[in-house]
Amino acid sequence: MTKVVVAMSGGVDSSVAAALLKEQGYDVIGMMLRLWSEPGKEESNRCCTPDSMAQARRVAARLDIPFYVIDAKDVFHKTVVQYFLDGYARGETPNPCLICNRQIRWTFLLDHALALGADFMATGHYVRKQTVEGGHQLLRAVDRSKDQAYVLHVLNQEKLARALFPIGDYPKPEIRAIAEKFGLPTASRKDSQDLCFLAGEDYRNFLKRNAAEMLQPGEILTRDGRSVGEHTGLANYTIGQRKGLGLASLVPLYVLGKDSATNSLIVGTQEELGSQQLTARDVNWLSGETPSEPFRAEVKIRYTAKEAEALVIPVEGNQVQVRFDAPQRDITSGQAAVFFQDAIMLGGGIIL
Amino acid sequence: MIYLDYSATTPVDPRVVAAMTPYFSESFGNPSSVHRYGQVAEAAVDSAREQVASILNCSADEIIFTSCGSESDNLAVRGAAYAMREKTGAKWILASRAEHPAVTKTLSHLEKYEGFLVEWLDVDSSGMITPEIVSKALCENTAIVSVMYANNEIGTINPIKELAEICSANNILFHTDAVQAAAYLSLDVQSLGVELMSLGAHKFYGPKGVGALYVRKGTPLISHLTGGGQEFSLRAGTQNVPYIVGFAEALKLTNEERAQRVTHVKPLRDQLIGTVLETIPDSQLTGSLESRLPHHASFAFKDVDGNLLLTLLDAAGFACSSGSACKTGNPEPSEVMNAIGLSRDWGLGSLRVTLGIHTTPADVDSFLKVLPEVVEKARKLR
Numbered sequence: 001m002t003k004v005v006v007a008m009s010g011g012v013d014s015s016v017a018a019a020l021l022k023e024q025g026y027d028v029i030g031m032m033l034r035l036w037s038e039p040g041k042e043e044s045n046r047c048c049t050p051d052s053m054a055q056a057r058r059v060a061a062r063l064d065i066p067f068y069v070i071d072a073k074d075v076f077h078k079t080v081v082q083y084f085l086d087g088y089a090r091g092e093t094p095n096p097c098l099i100c101n102r103q104i105r106w107t108f109l110l111d112h113a114l115a116l117g118a119d120f121m122a123t124g125h126y127v128r129k130q131t132v133e134g135g136h137q138l139l140r141a142v143d144r145s146k147d148q149a150y151v152l153h154v155l156n157q158e159k160l161a162r163a164l165f166p167i168g169d170y171p172k173p174e175i176r177a178i179a180e181k182f183g184l185p186t187a188s189r190k191d192s193q194d195l196c197f198l199a200g201e202d203y204r205n206f207l208k209r210n211a212a213e214m215l216q217p218g219e220i221l222t223r224d225g226r227s228v229g230e231h232t233g234l235a236n237y238t239i240g241q242r243k244g245l246g247l248a249s250l251v252p253l254y255v256l257g258k259d260s261a262t263n264s265l266i267v268g269t270q271e272e273l274g275s276q277q278l279t280a281r282d283v284n285w286l287s288g289e290t291p292s293e294p295f296r297a298e299v300k301i302r303y304t305a306k307e308a309e310a311l312v313i314p315v316e317g318n319q320v321q322v323r324f325d326a327p328q329r330d331i332t333s334g335q336a337a338v339f340f341q342d343a344i345m346l347g348g349g350i351i352l
Numbered sequence: 353m354i355y356l357d358y359s360a361t362t363p364v365d366p367r368v369v370a371a372m373t374p375y376f377s378e379s380f381g382n383p384s385s386v387h388r389y390g391q392v393a394e395a396a397v398d399s400a401r402e403q404v405a406s407i408l409n410c411s412a413d414e415i416i417f418t419s420c421g422s423e424s425d426n427l428a429v430r431g432a433a434y435a436m437r438e439k440t441g442a443k444w445i446l447a448s449r450a451e452h453p454a455v456t457k458t459l460s461h462l463e464k465y466e467g468f469l470v471e472w473l474d475v476d477s478s479g480m481i482t483p484e485i486v487s488k489a490l491c492e493n494t495a496i497v498s499v500m501y502a503n504n505e506i507g508t509i510n511p512i513k514e515l516a517e518i519c520s521a522n523n524i525l526f527h528t529d530a531v532q533a534a535a536y537l538s539l540d541v542q543s544l545g546v547e548l549m550s551l552g553a554h555k556f557y558g559p560k561g562v563g564a565l566y567v568r569k570g571t572p573l574i575s576h577l578t579g580g581g582q583e584f585s586l587r588a589g590t591q592n593v594p595y596i597v598g599f600a601e602a603l604k605l606t607n608e609e610r611a612q613r614v615t616h617v618k619p620l621r622d623q624l625i626g627t628v629l630e631t632i633p634d635s636q637l638t639g640s641l642e643s644r645l646p647h648h649a650s651f652a653f654k655d656v657d658g659n660l661l662l663t664l665l666d667a668a669g670f671a672c673s674s675g676s677a678c679k680t681g682n683p684e685p686s687e688v689m690n691a692i693g694l695s696r697d698w699g700l701g702s703l704r705v706t707l708g709i710h711t712t713p714a715d716v717d718s719f720l721k722v723l724p725e726v727v728e729k730a731r732k733l734r
Contacts, residue, residue, distance in 0.1 A: 066667070068666070115730075115732075
């Protein structure tokens, strides 16, 4: 029988993923990762509280599948939390979920799944996989409002070959109905962009506790170099932010960028906020091959952003230039820009 | 699946189930009742008590039935601590660092909330408490000494007779947790010389949810489960008649078949230990080689996550246990691993393999075939 490990969270999506695979005749094993939490905050880690672990264990019992929890605290801290801190230290706004998907879920956990003898690993992500001549493609979910392809642009052919995404073919309401049919819990984790290890808190508090040294006050400058105030540390601000700058001016001022070399925060008017192009580094192509020609694509510049039409131009050094048809607000260094053609996810990179 | 975790629990012997069955719906009376229903139930409990007493070489009124081994430990340690303080004012309790949590947590509780003082005795590198260790630690203010008969994690058997002698010579109560020992070692309390001894049925093919405490006549003990006068007013609550019957039947069978059970498991266990140490690099036996439960093998593997090892073994079809096992993926080396002086890189990689009456040579062979590659896999995943 084909063996598949399902990465479970106790929530409705991964529970239904497990139930569907079991129904399809797979030999299903449930697994969950124990991730890193700040000491004393283990109860609030969004991904692996004792509660969600107990929930996943109940689901596994209900489906009559084995269930194991794997310790990933050290590796999570070393890769994901460190990436998060390093990103802010460089003046970026990092997205640690990307590195978590690449290094933790689809490397660390996948290695454990394969060691258990699994042929595949499945998750409760709203995406689809399609196998065509010459390889595997990652497709957006049928339910576009739930689509999670953005965080999975880090996959490659080798990992895709092992991946199953059982729920990407269903709209969310149908997932709830299936959960009910199997007698599974139907509550889903509140959709939230909060990072699991922030324990529901503002990331600024986390930085204050864990990397206070990076929060050096500095000057707030306009594009033309005029000093208009003082900031409390670059990491405390995000691109496009308007509130909390504490600046008196005739028109609202927005955070346009950060200059970590001079530790200054660049602000400007709403008109200055948009930009028609970006450069992305460390680009991953899901097909495994870098396109030889510029191509048109829909580009998404953060998890919640709407896709925008653009021309994507592969350039030297594993980078791309993206030229949008219309100016885009809040292009943020450290977030990913990912490229779609219709439903197909082509790849993505980190915005410079 | 191959079950190699008999120290965690054992399957109930069908003969035990048969002995218990009439006492659920047929002879269901409350032993405290005056009428015939009650008399029948009471007779069953009395017979069970006599049966257990004859195996322990004591009188029936020295046996207190409880709900489990942990409850027996609680009654022994708490009950004796309170009683000794009342009687003599002594409030020091000595216990091994390698005791089961049923003892260690109870003592910590007595220390924190009741003003008792606990001295934790260091074990030697095999996990043993020697007579010298106890001699050195005794003082006139010592109320109780508690040392387990055999250790659950590493199988080490303590010299209970010698330890009890020292205590008795100093008029100090001696308690032993014999939960792990009962399946294989003599439980003759006269020869052991203990005042208090805890037992639990599910370690010797009896049901979960029933235990017993031996209390030598004249031992001061204060009840901590108060209510009706059951169990000589030392443990209130309607007796769990079918389970008490099951306890006695399981112990009887264990006593009758002890020699042949030892003959069955010991060679398999020896083969297991020998082969593991030969075939797996950076491995060691934990506990003592000589003074060891005959069904018990325990190892430490360097640079292995013990929890992951259990997961991989389970997926490969083998049910084992570990001194760092934790279902929530948050492993820490156990107190026992720390007590025998294992460093963290060894202590996290512990594995306990315990055999039983249903273990076959083929089971052990197939386990030994799989274990080296599983350990290798676990090391690679670190």
